[in-house]
Amino acid sequence: MSADHARPRRRLFAEGTTIEDLKTYMAPFAATLGYKLNTESEFVDEVLASELEILADTGDVYCPCRVRTGDPKEDAMIVCPCIPFHMVQFAAIRKCWCGLFIRYDVEDGGELLGVIDEPELGAQVEVPVCRVNDLAPGQTKHVKAGKTDYALARVGDEFYAISNVCVHAFGPLADGVLEGHELACPWHGWRYDVRDGTTNHPDADVAAYPVTVRHGYLWLTCAL
């Protein structure tokens, strides 16, 4: 096998990356998940300055408030912005762990600095999971919040969420084809109604979850 076929190498950040570079790449990505940079700009610069030190030291922008364990899988979950890996917890505290990002609906990020009022484990938390504009009519999208994998679906201007896991052999439903309200599993074609998760296969319905639309985002209610 030639070197071209070797396992892809991770691309890390270039030397000379600046705080502004980080903001420019991170803020639009965070926005897709319902977050914005903290309104306390000095604090933002302080956190990002720490990230640049870590970058110089390790080659990536790891979280300044979490520790790298050396396990690549664990460490990948603390590269900034780590929001997709902590959707329910961050939605509950309305910011990311460090407070670099705050939920888009928080006006004064200063009020959240250092405050950690985490609801009890198992509490129901409303979680922004996707921008309305990122899901076109007729499309589906997989999102993971907490331990649950959801298939989001848009039919016209109605939004639905069902379990992403097909009951037949665990196929990823969001990769399937949506026709009207019917989502066909990509693996063997079992068909589910995205409105209620029902299928015409006996005893094989999947869970359906209510979706709320607020300020341009889709929200799911998830257990912490």
Add this chain to the structure above:
Amino acid sequence: MTIRVYALSTCPYCRMARKYLDDNDVEYDVVEVDLLDGDERAAAIAEVKDISGGTSFPVMLFDDEIVVGFNKKRMMELLSL
């Protein structure tokens, strides 16, 4: 009361928590986990995971009471400030 703070040198809330303790003349031990190497680092990470169930900082022990994050309200209660 024995107080121990597990901190990272890079973490703003660790700095805030330590400043809060210093400002109130509270004595504490501190373990700066990211400044350790090799076995010492691995052992400190294992302790943090064991105490807090995660790897988020700061992690503070007030005798047996655990505080994760710069939770000033909880620190005030534990220190009777």
